Amino acid sequence: MRLKRLLTTFSTFALAVPLAVVVTSASPASAHGWITSPPSRQDHCATGRVTGCGGLQYEPQSVEAPKGSRLCSGGSGWRVLDDESKNWPVTRVSNSVTFQWRLTAAHRTSTWDYYVDGALFRRVDQGNTQPPSNVSHTLTGLPSGRHKILAVWNIADTVNAFYNCVDVDVNGTGGGPQEPNPPTPPAECAAAEPRDAAKAYVGGSTVTHKGHAYRAAWWVRGEEPGVSTVWKDLGAC
Template sequence: MNRKRRLALALGAGIAPLLVVTMPASPASAHGYVSSPPSRQAQCAAGTIECGPIKWEPQSVEGPKGLTSCSGGNSQFAELDDDSKGWQVTPVGSSQSFSWKLTARHSTSTWQYFVGGRKVAEFDDGGAQPPETVTHTVNFGGLTGKQKILAVWNIADTANAFYACIDVNIGG
């Protein structure tokens, strides 16, 4: 082995452990959130609204399936449940496309959308692994005015789901 090659291998072997220690770790709970229209956690991440730790991990609003809170029952992200916080409201028509940004693509059972506790749409993925961006078009029927949409991503192979709330003004 020539001298330059041995030096390169030695440098690589010496630097690799240093890189592992100094590189930022990926969040263990990185998964997904509604990016458009901007969900409450997307607004936090963008700095539109002052928020706590959710600013750094908008994709981490995970909790047991069946919850109805914007925080997914996670006390660390409780401010997502505060309807008086001044969330940006997006004007939409009688139907709207919602785009999820996924940072970990879990096998998916269903995607659900609720308004006022009533399910307005469900999309069944039958356990498929989704792409990095998933978009659904939701028809709101006769609903109008300012509404809070609860979007839920139900994971197929765990008891958990991911939650996002989006504030909209239907027909506004």
């Protein structure tokens, strides 16, 4: 009887394991990303140029909400992005500017939409394909003056999109994007050691990587700064 019970238990376990594997593997990976140049509002939060952003400073890639919104937050929990009373830095650009996205997890994409002061200015069709980790689109013929540009990344196989607002001052004279007052390199640039992929770092550790300084939010080993959210970008060195 004992042998029979053991065989029954083993059979039940053997059937359950493949089922668990199937269920786990069926869960799709989430897509995440944000605009780094010209700096979006969440990028300013991530680099620390704008403070009081809450947890957004660690998750600039996570401004996700259902499609159809015209808010910088998309109507998500990151409502600080909709606060026009904050002193959002304005980037001076020409009337032709390239927007650069950093995708930490790409997903099949339908379109990329760019709104200038609420009006659709350009739509880029991705054709329901998966984009690379770095995406760029160039907008030409932008009107002169100060504008808020809302960029929306529409995911093809979910009801959600990712939202980014970029504040620009279009001078129409060429020369590409530039900051009116280039930020001073953070002090960590001089003190931090180059990042070692094989080394473990405790929370608060600082490193340099690809021209930027980063601080670890918690214990980490192997995660790349600029890709993993465990590393806070402190700014360019």
